[in-house]
Amino acid sequence: MSVRVLVTGGTGLVGQGIKYVIDTEPANSPFGKQDGEEWFFVGSSEADLRNAEQTKKLFEKYKPTHVIHLGALVGGLFINMKRKLDFLRDNMLINDNVLHNAHEFKCKKVISCLSTCVYPDKVEYPLDETKIHLGLPHESNFGYAHAKRLVDIQNRAYKDQYGDNFTSAIPTNVFGPHDNYDLESAHVLPALVHRCYLAKKNNTPFVVWGSGKPLRQFIYSRDLAKLFIWQLRNYDDVEPLILSVGEDEEVSIKEVADAVVKALGFKGEYKFDTSKADGQFRKPASNKKLLGLIKDTGFKFTPFDQALQESVEWFLQNYEKARTGKPQ
Numbered sequence: 001m002s003v004r005v006l007v008t009g010g011t012g013l014v015g016q017g018i019k020y021v022i023d024t025e026p027a028n029s030p031f032g033k034q035d036g037e038e039w040f041f042v043g044s045s046e047a048d049l050r051n052a053e054q055t056k057k058l059f060e061k062y063k064p065t066h067v068i069h070l071g072a073l074v075g076g077l078f079i080n081m082k083r084k085l086d087f088l089r090d091n092m093l094i095n096d097n098v099l100h101n102a103h104e105f106k107c108k109k110v111i112s113c114l115s116t117c118v119y120p121d122k123v124e125y126p127l128d129e130t131k132i133h134l135g136l137p138h139e140s141n142f143g144y145a146h147a148k149r150l151v152d153i154q155n156r157a158y159k160d161q162y163g164d165n166f167t168s169a170i171p172t173n174v175f176g177p178h179d180n181y182d183l184e185s186a187h188v189l190p191a192l193v194h195r196c197y198l199a200k201k202n203n204t205p206f207v208v209w210g211s212g213k214p215l216r217q218f219i220y221s222r223d224l225a226k227l228f229i230w231q232l233r234n235y236d237d238v239e240p241l242i243l244s245v246g247e248d249e250e251v252s253i254k255e256v257a258d259a260v261v262k263a264l265g266f267k268g269e270y271k272f273d274t275s276k277a278d279g280q281f282r283k284p285a286s287n288k289k290l291l292g293l294i295k296d297t298g299f300k301f302t303p304f305d306q307a308l309q310e311s312v313e314w315f316l317q318n319y320e321k322a323r324t325g326k327p328q
């Protein structure tokens with residue numbers, strides 16, 4: 001049976017993580033490419049997924065049997081605070097077009113990507129798969145959060161009305177090669193790598209935004225990639241699945257900044273700009289359901305320091321072509 005996997009957002013951080021694993025793991029190994037599979041990684045230059053006609057043409061071109069839907073307007077806290085309507089509208093349009101076409105083209109399976117950012121601000125911790133809709137999201141990213149929550153609602157409606165096999169994954173903060181390093185729109189880890197790199201290069205202070213106290217869980221894009229590949233082949237349930245390190249592996253923003261300083265060998269002045277927002281203080285997610293499901297796969301998370309080192313090396317080697325905010 002031929003399996004044609006379309007990865008939307010295939011040019012981004014997570015998409016390129018999946019491409020790396022598919023290209024480098026041995027064929028027919030648990031996370032490697034299987035006989036009969038074809039993978040297509042597409043970005044916005046192939047189709048603007050906000051556009052219904054372009055999305056339909058993309059499905060006509062690739063005729064996917066399976067979709068990993070990552071394409072989205074994505075960004076860190078500060079761009080989410082500035083562009084709430086864009087994050088709401090773009091992502092609603094993208095998700096509606098992709099799911100509608102996946103249904104029309106009778107795709108056998110779709111995994112869409114949510115985020116632990118979409119959870120209620122005030123809810124009992126740890127977050128688990130049952131708590132997505134139990135209250136309002138944090139005010140700083142309500143546009144993105146509401147658009148992404150709707151994917152879970154759509155998945156359930158497609159299943160209820162048509163029996164479609166649509167589901168979702170919920171990662172925590174992701175980092176790795178091919179990240180977005182634009183200082184204004186990046187997530188915290190790539191933003192700090194870029195800012196520390198510039199501080200070292202220009203002999204200026206390394207400034208971390210906010211108090212450094214909030215806590216986050218980080219997952220390496222190449223680990224997340226393996227979990228997506230596993231989920232695509234093995235998980236047939238509309239209920240979302242949290243793809244995360246353990247809830248005991250929260251790290252503070254200061255610890256992340258310390259690790260970045262170490263990885264880049266920065267020796268200069270280092271300070272916090274507390275006039276900048278901290279965002280949500282913490283959002284610890286449980287990976288209990290995931291660990292129960294993957295216990296026999298041999299999957300192991302990459303240690304944080306090793307993953308950070310690999311990401312920093314990628315950034316240093318690819319500075320000219322990386323998304324740093326400079327004109328390409």
Ligand code: NAP
Nearest residue numbers: 009011012013014043044048049070071072113115173174
């Ligand atoms: P990313 O590196 O910014 O990549 C975004 C991808 O979406 C790119 O391939 C981009 O294409 C594509 N895209 C954006 N707008 C599009 C449009 N209008 N039409 C078609 N494609 C479009 O983001 P990422 O971090 O890999 O995110 C992937 C998924 O993970 C997203 O659904 C995101 O919500 C989710 N997620 C990310 C994080 C994180 O920390 N990064 C955490 C939780 C969940 P081009 O680059 O070709 O324009």
Ligand code: GDP
Nearest residue numbers: 076077186187188191208209210214277278279
């Ligand atoms: P979040 O997990 O959705 O809140 O997104 P981020 O990855 O943007 O992380 C935000 C946290 O990192 C907040 O506590 C910020 O104050 C802190 N932070 C520190 N410096 C930066 C920075 O340069 N960019 C971003 N995005 N966040 C930063």
